[in-house]
Amino acid sequence: MKKIEVRGLKKKFIERRNRMRFRGQCEHREDCLVLNDLNFSIDQGSFTCFVGPSGCGKSTLLKILAGFETVTQGQVLIDGKDVRCPSERHVFIFQEDGLFPWLTAWQNVAIGARHIHDPEKKRHEIEEHLELVGLTGFEEHYPHELSGGMKRRAEVARALIMEPEILFMDEPFGALDFVTRLQMREEMVNVHSMYDMTILFITHDIDEALQLGDQVIVLSDRPAKIKADLKLGSPHPRDLSTGRIGELRKEIYYQMGLHPAL
Numbered sequence: 001m002k003k004i005e006v007r008g009l010k011k012k013f014i015e016r017r018n019r020m021r022f023r024g025q026c027e028h029r030e031d032c033l034v035l036n037d038l039n040f041s042i043d044q045g046s047f048t049c050f051v052g053p054s055g056c057g058k059s060t061l062l063k064i065l066a067g068f069e070t071v072t073q074g075q076v077l078i079d080g081k082d083v084r085c086p087s088e089r090h091v092f093i094f095q096e097d098g099l100f101p102w103l104t105a106w107q108n109v110a111i112g113a114r115h116i117h118d119p120e121k122k123r124h125e126i127e128e129h130l131e132l133v134g135l136t137g138f139e140e141h142y143p144h145e146l147s148g149g150m151k152r153r154a155e156v157a158r159a160l161i162m163e164p165e166i167l168f169m170d171e172p173f174g175a176l177d178f179v180t181r182l183q184m185r186e187e188m189v190n191v192h193s194m195y196d197m198t199i200l201f202i203t204h205d206i207d208e209a210l211q212l213g214d215q216v217i218v219l220s221d222r223p224a225k226i227k228a229d230l231k232l233g234s235p236h237p238r239d240l241s242t243g244r245i246g247e248l249r250k251e252i253y254y255q256m257g258l259h260p261a262l
Contacts, residue, residue, distance in 0.1 A: 011069070129161045
């Protein structure tokens, strides 16, 4: 069943810089094409990763799908209906740290539990979600007392307690160290197996996309077109060096103009 359908999507911005920063950039006050005729669909309950060069429009695309940006041309459908604005059934985790610094981990997660009116049930749900992401014992810690990975876990817990139909994640692990990134990838695989939700995930990391995604959509340089739309269909855990996943890894590197064995 199709959850999201994108048809002929184009997005233009007006270039507001007086000077071009690089050759080929749009002139001042000129319409600048960012996304060019994108067509794809995403299945209900799937985990879809978007990869592409820096600045190609991945974040813009995700904001359009979430209803924070409008299209210049084309159509975005969720459950067969046009996306015109953000929905309370959809949750967005941005690149930047989204925790409130004056609230504890418990209080930050509790913000997502405002729909639960029974105090005892709310307390139980908050405890359960903090335990799910490995933050038991850190409930009363403020964000500045948490590591980068812990802060991301708290954001994931706050998102999950809202029971979203769609979870949008814009390069959420980009600022984390390598080991913490691996731990967070494992957390997201476990979360996706436990919750009936559709996840859209932006990353620059090809291996991350292949480890997490059921579907990987590769975008070109700006104006971005779809260079590849790959369905993985492989169970977890995945070996990225062999078999079909290894071949797909080589294909994505090739589509992005890179060599897989640098």
